[in-house]
Amino acid sequence: MAKKTIREAINEALRQEMARDPDIIIIGEDVSGGAGGSGEEDAYGGVMGVTKGLIGEFGRERVIDTPISESAIMGAAAGAATTGLRPVAELMFVDFVGVCFDQIMNQAAKFRYMFGGKARTPMVLRTMIGAGFRAAAQHSQSLYHLFTAVPGLKCVMPSNAYDAKGLMIQAIRDDDPVIFFEHKALYDIADEVPDEAYTIPFGEANFTREGDDVTIVAFSRMVHIANEVADKLAREGVSVEVLDPRTSSPLDSDSILESVEKTGRLVIVDESAARCGLAGDIAGMVAQEGFEFLRGPIRQVTVPHTPVPFAPTLEDAYIPSPAKVEAAVRQLLDSKRRRMSA
Amino acid sequence: MSLQALKVPKWGLSMEEGAVVEWHVAEGAEVGVGDELLEVETSKIANAVESPVAGRVVRIVAQPGETLAVGGLLAVIAQAGASPDAAEIDAFVADFQASFVPGGDDEGAGSSGPQTLEIDGARISYLTAGGGEATPLVLVHGFGGDANNWLFNLTELAVSRPVFALDLPGHGASTKAVGEGSVAALAEALLGFLAALKLPRVHLAGHSLGGAVALEATRRAPERVASLALLAPAGLGERINGGYLQGFIAAQSRRDMKPVLAQLFCDQALVSRDMIEDILKYKRLDGVTEALETLSAGIFPAGRQAAALRGVLEDPARPVLVIWGREDAIASPADADGLPAHVRVEVLDSVGHMPHMEAAGQVNRLLQEHLG
Numbered sequence: 001m002a003k004k005t006i007r008e009a010i011n012e013a014l015r016q017e018m019a020r021d022p023d024i025i026i027i028g029e030d031v032s033g034g035a036g037g038s039g040e041e042d043a044y045g046g047v048m049g050v051t052k053g054l055i056g057e058f059g060r061e062r063v064i065d066t067p068i069s070e071s072a073i074m075g076a077a078a079g080a081a082t083t084g085l086r087p088v089a090e091l092m093f094v095d096f097v098g099v100c101f102d103q104i105m106n107q108a109a110k111f112r113y114m115f116g117g118k119a120r121t122p123m124v125l126r127t128m129i130g131a132g133f134r135a136a137a138q139h140s141q142s143l144y145h146l147f148t149a150v151p152g153l154k155c156v157m158p159s160n161a162y163d164a165k166g167l168m169i170q171a172i173r174d175d176d177p178v179i180f181f182e183h184k185a186l187y188d189i190a191d192e193v194p195d196e197a198y199t200i201p202f203g204e205a206n207f208t209r210e211g212d213d214v215t216i217v218a219f220s221r222m223v224h225i226a227n228e229v230a231d232k233l234a235r236e237g238v239s240v241e242v243l244d245p246r247t248s249s250p251l252d253s254d255s256i257l258e259s260v261e262k263t264g265r266l267v268i269v270d271e272s273a274a275r276c277g278l279a280g281d282i283a284g285m286v287a288q289e290g291f292e293f294l295r296g297p298i299r300q301v302t303v304p305h306t307p308v309p310f311a312p313t314l315e316d317a318y319i320p321s322p323a324k325v326e327a328a329v330r331q332l333l334d335s336k337r338r339r340m341s342a
Numbered sequence: 343m344s345l346q347a348l349k350v351p352k353w354g355l356s357m358e359e360g361a362v363v364e365w366h367v368a369e370g371a372e373v374g375v376g377d378e379l380l381e382v383e384t385s386k387i388a389n390a391v392e393s394p395v396a397g398r399v400v401r402i403v404a405q406p407g408e409t410l411a412v413g414g415l416l417a418v419i420a421q422a423g424a425s426p427d428a429a430e431i432d433a434f435v436a437d438f439q440a441s442f443v444p445g446g447d448d449e450g451a452g453s454s455g456p457q458t459l460e461i462d463g464a465r466i467s468y469l470t471a472g473g474g475e476a477t478p479l480v481l482v483h484g485f486g487g488d489a490n491n492w493l494f495n496l497t498e499l500a501v502s503r504p505v506f507a508l509d510l511p512g513h514g515a516s517t518k519a520v521g522e523g524s525v526a527a528l529a530e531a532l533l534g535f536l537a538a539l540k541l542p543r544v545h546l547a548g549h550s551l552g553g554a555v556a557l558e559a560t561r562r563a564p565e566r567v568a569s570l571a572l573l574a575p576a577g578l579g580e581r582i583n584g585g586y587l588q589g590f591i592a593a594q595s596r597r598d599m600k601p602v603l604a605q606l607f608c609d610q611a612l613v614s615r616d617m618i619e620d621i622l623k624y625k626r627l628d629g630v631t632e633a634l635e636t637l638s639a640g641i642f643p644a645g646r647q648a649a650a651l652r653g654v655l656e657d658p659a660r661p662v663l664v665i666w667g668r669e670d671a672i673a674s675p676a677d678a679d680g681l682p683a684h685v686r687v688e689v690l691d692s693v694g695h696m697p698h699m700e701a702a703g704q705v706n707r708l709l710q711e712h713l714g
Contacts, residue, residue, distance in 0.1 A: 001456075001515075166626060194515075198626040204595050207615050210385075237407075254597070 004193040006186050009161040010050050010126075013168035014088065016197045018058050021086065024172060026051055027064040028073055028090025028126075034065075047092055048128070048187055070096050074103035074125070078177070081123040082111060086172060091127040093135075094143045094181065101146075108177040109152030120175045124168075129157070130183040130221055130271065131308045131319050140308035140315075142220070145272040147179045148248040148281070154202055155249040157181040159223035161191045163246055166200035173199065183221045203250035207259075211239035214329050215259040217282055218244060218269040222320060226269050229325045240329060248278055256282065257290045264295035265332040269320050274305040296335045299328040344424030345434045346395055348417040350382060350410045354493030355455060355469075357384050358445070361409040362416065366390075371399045373419070376707060380416065386616040389494055392703045397421040401431050411444030456489070456515055461534045467515035468508040468535070472500025477568050478541050479713065481507040482532060484550025484576075485641075486590050486634060488514030488624065491549065494702030499709060503545075508535050510555065512637055518629030523640030525551075525577070525649040529558035536566060545713055547571035549698060550673060551641065553578075557651035560660070569661040570654075571712055573705070574670050574695050576641070577651035579677030584645025586672050591634045596622065608669040608694040658684045663712040665705055667693030686712070 004012065018024045032055035033044025045052025055063040066073050070091055077089035091097060097104070104125065111119040129142040148155045154176055158164035164182075171178035208223055209230040218226040223244040230240035241259050245252050260266050266286055270279035279300040286298060301320045309315050350360045363381035367373060378390040379399065401418040404410055415438050420426050426434075459466045469489045479499055483491045489507035499505050509516035511531050512523075521527040532555055536544060545568050548556030553575020560567040576582065589602040599618050604610040624630060641648055655662050662685040666675035672695040678687045688708055693701045 162623075194623075194627065196515075196518075197628040198623070199628075200626060201594055206619075207596075210615055 001192040001194060003190045004161050004165075005188050005190045006158065006161045006164045006182070007048065007050050007188065009165040009193050010168050010182065011052065011054070012193070013165045013172070013197075014051065014054060015057065017169055017172045018054065018062065020197070021172075022062075023084060024086045024088065025062045025064060025080070026054060026088050026090070027066060027077055029066055029068055029092055031090055032060075032063050032065050046090060048184070050126075050182070050187070051090070070100040071103060074100040075107070077123045077125070078103055078108040078111070078121060081108070081121040081177070082119050086122045086124075088124045088126060088172065091125055093139045094127040094129050095138050095141050097127075097143060097146070104147075104153070104177070104179075105150050109150050112176065113152060121177050122172075122175045123177050124171045125177065125179045127179065127181060128184050129181045130185055131303070131315055132221075133184045134310070134312060134315065135184075136310040137307035142181070142183075142271040142303075144179070144181050144219070144248055145277045145281070148278065149276075152176065153249060154178045154247065155181070156202065156247045157183070157220040158246065159186065159208075159220055159244050160189060161193050163200060163206065163244075165193050166198050167202075167246065169197055170199040170202060174202075181220065185221050186224075189224070200246065202247045203252050205243045205245045205252035205255035207241065207255075208244050209240060209242040211241035211263065213239045213263055214265040214267060214332055215241045215243065215256070215263045216267045216269060216325065216329070217256055218242060219248065219278060220271065222269040222271055225320060225322050225325055228322050229329060232322075232326065233329060238329070238333065251282075251285075253285055253289065256286065257293070260286055260290050261293045264293055266294070267299045267301060267325065267328045267332065269301045269325055271303055271320060274302045277302055296332045299332060301325050301328050344421050345400070345426055345431065346397070346419045346421060347415055347434075347438055348379065348391070348394070348419055350412050350414045350416060351391060352412045352497070353384060353389060354386070354490055357386075357412055357493075359409050359411050359414075360384050362404045362406050363388060364406050365402060367399055369399055369402050373397065373399060376703060378703065382416075386614055386620070387612055387699065389699075389702055391416065393419065395419055395421050397424070400426060401435060403435060414442065414444065415439065458515070459535065459538050461531070461538050464511065464517040464519060464531075465515075466508055466511070466517070466531070466535055466538075468506055469496060470504065470506045471497050472502075472504045474503060476503035477543060477545055478504040478506060479545045479547060480532075480536065480541070481505065482546065482548040482552030482555050483507070483510065483513065484552050484574075485587065485637065486513070486621070486624075487549070487552075490514070490620075491696075492698060495698050495706055495709070498702075498706045499713075502710070503713070506539065506541075508532070510552070512630070512633030514624065518627065518633045520633045520636050523633075523636035523638075525554045525558045525641055525651075528555045529562055532556070532559045533563055533566070542566065543568050545569045545571070547573065547709065548575060549573040550695065551576050551637075554641070554647075554649050554651060557654045558649065561651065561654045564657065564660075567660065569663075569712065571663045571665070571709055573665045573697050574667060574673050574675075575664065575677075576647055576673060577649050578681070579674065580646050580650075581674055581677075582642050582645065582647050583672045584642065587638050587642055587645075591631065591638060594622075594625070605671045606695045607700055608667060608692050609700065612700065652681070655682055655685055658682065661712060662686065663708060664688070665690065665697050665708060667695060667697045667700065669693060670695045
């Protein structure tokens with residue numbers, strides 16, 4: 001099977017689905033680049049090249065470059081979706097959501113509910129998340145927790161190329177608004193991706209490592225950090241299980257609880273927020289539903305409660321690191337040894 | 343060379359390393375060819391490693407819990423009659439480890455990855471290993487399976503002949519179009535595959551539904567089939583575990599799929615997360631659910647087998663081997679009762695519906711004997 005990057009996997013998903021279904025359109029800033037102006041058409045294909053080549057295959061009617069107006073992009077996508085199109089709208093950086101959150105939160109997310117189930121809003125919002133790109137506080141956040149808090153939105157954050165393709169196709173075929181978070185640092189991560197189209201259901205966690213001693217739940221880029229720690233500790237005989245929920249809404253609580261029941265110890269690694277983020281949300285769920293499984297406190301490894309710093313050393317310190325995750329795992333294991341020797 | 347390295351085997355294309363679970367023999371043990379020496383586990387499945395030679399285990403190198411790359415040194419065996427001293431063994435181990443390159447070992451990698459054929463516009467994917475002039479062997483998997491089900495058999499059997507394992511239509515990486523979804527349609531696809539590869543005469547080995555496909559292909563083109571090996575085959579009786587089929591088609595999640603797959607094995611611990619994930623990856627492909635539903639409706643209508651193919655076994659000139667697990671929960675070994683006298687029937691204890699996986703060494707030996 002061919003290895004493809006996350007960038008290629010998403011591009012392939014869009015291309016295959018657009019070929020299958022003429023109702024799918026792409027709309028956003030520079031999703032082709034140069035269209036309609038004096039510049040070279042398809043100069044960009046999206047700021048990270050994810051939609052490159054699609055305008056050549058599907059034309060300007062279906063790959064639509066917009067002015068720099070996020071509220072217009074999201075409003076147009078939500079409206080088009082209710083008329084029967086399946087727009088894939090791009091919000092270049094999730095940080096820009098401030099100017100268009102009404103279209104997402106109060107419009108797209110509410111249509112099905114407020115029209116008594118008679119309206120569908122099959123739109124996908126693709127957006128970039130993540131620190132580590134030296135892009136400063138307004139282009140580096142991982143705001144998926146904001147969207148997860150809104151009923152009516154489905155939230156997807158692939159950590160690998162296989163998942164990226166299958167989740168994107170699922171997102172396009174879904175009849176509700178889906179927010180698809182792409183981490184800037186992961187676009188070149190490659191793994192085996194089938195050429196055929198396939199879908200991965202939402203709300204089904206992926207176990208990237210199996211283990212008995214500690215469970216780590218991690219999202220998006222943090223999955224790779226968790227895997228790195230699991231592999232390092234495996235060489236010392238510590239068996240770490242890593243769960244990638246793949247979607248935060250719906251959340252596969254059952255798999256998290258199943259794993260914690262086995263290990264009794266939980267570390268959550270989350271780039272979204274120190275307060276009211278995904279880590280706190282999952283910790284609360286496990287404390288409520290699985291308290292009797294726990295043999296120690298739940299550890300949350302998150303970003304600090306600050307804006308993402310621009311200074312490189314501070315930005316590096318901001319991101320949950322393998323060292324911090326490893327320390328959290330070791331703390332849980334140390335408390336086990338202390339108790340056993342007491 | 344009187345000393346022989348026992349190495350981590352390569353089971354299937356994706357295997358890169360294996361972990362030693364436990365040794366069944368101690369240092370100094372006398373062993374025969376085919377004796378199970380130890381249990382090795384991959385992320386997908388565990389299996390026994392058998393002795394390739396008769397002799398004495400003079401050094402156990404890899405201890406339980408250790409993970410080694412494919413081709414890595416598990417133990418040193420002195421061939422019968424040899425009595426090396428400790429220094430010779432030390433030197434042998436040192437030489438091996440000094441020259442061993444993980445991933446650079448091509449042993450057991452006789453299968454070079456999936457190949458693809460276009461037959462009448464339909465894509466057929468297959469694995470192949472081995473070569474030479476002997477009559478080729480073609481392996482046909484069962485319902486919902488694929489060529490990788492033969493991971494413990496393909497390269498083992500390729501020692502003495504070319505071996506091919508195809509993905510039937512609707513399965514693996516082959517086309518998901520299954521036509522009317524009958525045993526006859528699959529048998530035509532199998533015969534088309536043989537024709538495309540220019541294989542005029544082959545041995546056929548089929549598992550479960552693949553057994554019925556092999557039988558039907560034999561009925562249609564008897565001159566092309568030198569012998570038949572049927573593992574827990576369909577086509578010999580009416581009963582089939584309809585609950586398994588429906589469960590397999592319906593399951594979309596790991597939690598739903600696990601109890602379904604557990605029915606395949608006597609030792610249900612063999613069902614690993616990776617095995618489940620591989621099957622889910624297949625089931626998520628566009629067209630698979632429809633293909634499985636069509637096949638199930640056409641081949642097992644109302645939970646019974648539609649194809650009655652016992653008559654194919656009447657010809658005493660064609661050797662037939664039937665292998666069945668006594669604990670098979672999908673198709674009953676009782677279906678092998680009352681077959682013609684020239685049919686060899688082997689029912690294996692403590693084995694479920696997947697004898698080629700669960701008792702791979704035994705099945706490989708039976709197949710080698712059968713093929714001659």
